[in-house]
Amino acid sequence: MHIGILNNTFVLTSSPRFPLDQRAQGEHFLFIAMPKSPYTKPALSYNDQLQQLKFRNLVIDDDAKALFLLENISYYRLSGYWYPLLEQPKSAHQFKQGATFNQGFNLYCFDRKLRKLVNAELEKIEVAIRAKMIYILSFSHDAFWYTNANLFSNTVKHANTLKKLQEEYSRSREDFILAYKAKYTNALPPSWMIFEVASFGVLSGLYQNLKPGRDKRAVSRYFGLDSSTFESWIHGIVYIRNLCAHHSRLWNKMLSISPVLPNKTDKVWLSTTDIVNTVTGAKTSVNNKTYYVLSMIVYLLQTVNPNNTFKDKIISLLTKYPNVDVSAMGFTSGWPAEPLWQ
Structure with missing residues (x-):
């Protein structure tokens, strides 16, 4: 047996290749709860934060700049970008030889531009998904199709969705709603x-709850996907949109x-969706990684905006941050x- 960590819990696993802090497929686990203790770390002044970084061997070329960034971004937010610069074991909080404050800040800048x-x-x-759902369902039924419980698989979920829409409607101060x-x-x-005042999460839930049939397929096929894949992708888009909205x-x-891998697509898609470990030869799917999200966007833009420059912008950003x-x-x-990225 081997020890790993999964969801903040010590894990005994049969595999020596079990990745720490990652979910593994097809493993059998024995979970051992980690002991809890009160949080006792004190708040540190900006100067103390700077000295702590230096004590941990992070190279800081410009104290004034570092203090300014600690004050306006925060130590905790920046720490996510310092993490790749730490020596193993990461829990020791010691930086690799030559690791610099600017390296972490450059990662932060790259991530901020990527999110934008x-x-x-x-x-x-x-917006395109909203428009297509409205058009197809309204023509098949009527303008108020979303209130028709017979169109949905789970009546309880549908009632909850209507409640959320009612709340949005009551709260809205948009001129067209007041009129x-x-x-x-x-x-x-x-x-x-x-749907102009409803969240995309609500819209995603409505699509997920639609009964299988011609209308649901028509929406997904417009975007070149089967309905189950499309359902998973828009759920993933809600998640990514929330990450970006909270500057995560x-x-x-x-x-x-993790949005699912499609079995079949109507448009150009990835030919390879696995990463191969050069040591073990093991394959890992990329559908829980940012590259997969970027590829999803490129795929959907073939329908939504065929003349887009998104690929060029991503490649340019990667070139700027080598x-x-x-x-x-x-x-x-x-x-x-990959043809998708050509």
Whole structure:
């Protein structure tokens, strides 16, 4: 047996290759709860934070700049970008020889620009999905199709969704919503109005809960996917949009919601979706990595915005930050030759 850590719990596993802090497929685990203790770390002044970094062997060329960044970004947020610079074991909090404050800050800058690029394209994709759902379902049924419980698999989930939409409708101060309330007696407005004030998470839930059938397939096929894959992808998009909205680290994140790999696509897609361990030969899927999210965006933009420059912007960003480890983002070794990325 071998010891690893999974979800903050010590784990005994049969595999010597069990990756720490990662989920493993096909493993048998014996979970041993880690002992808990009160949090006792004190708050540190900016100067004390700077001295702690120096004590841990981080090279700081400009104290004034470092103090400014600690004050305006925060030690804790930056620590996520210092993590790759730590020696093993990471728990010792000692930096590798020659690791610098600027290296961590450059990673932060790269990640911030990456999030902005991703968020801008996800907005276009989200708007397109809203538009297509509204059009197809409204023509098949009526303007208020989303209120029809017969169209949905789970009536309890549908009732909860309607409750959320009612709350959004009641809370909205948009001019078109106020004008509708003043003129009409309906409890809720038509789908093309309500979905302008509803979150994409609600829309994703509605699609997921739609009964299998022609309408659900028509929406997904427009984007070149089967309905189950599309359902998974839009759920993943909600998750990524939330990460970006909260300025969370994205570049090397292991996604807790992993969009599925499609069995078949109608448009150009990846030929390789595995990373091969050069030592063990083991294959790992990239669908819980940032590269997969970027590839999803490139795929969907073939429908949403065929003349987009997203690929060029990503490649340009990687060129500008050559020290970024693209393998940590899940990029496969041959990704530049992928037809999707050409």
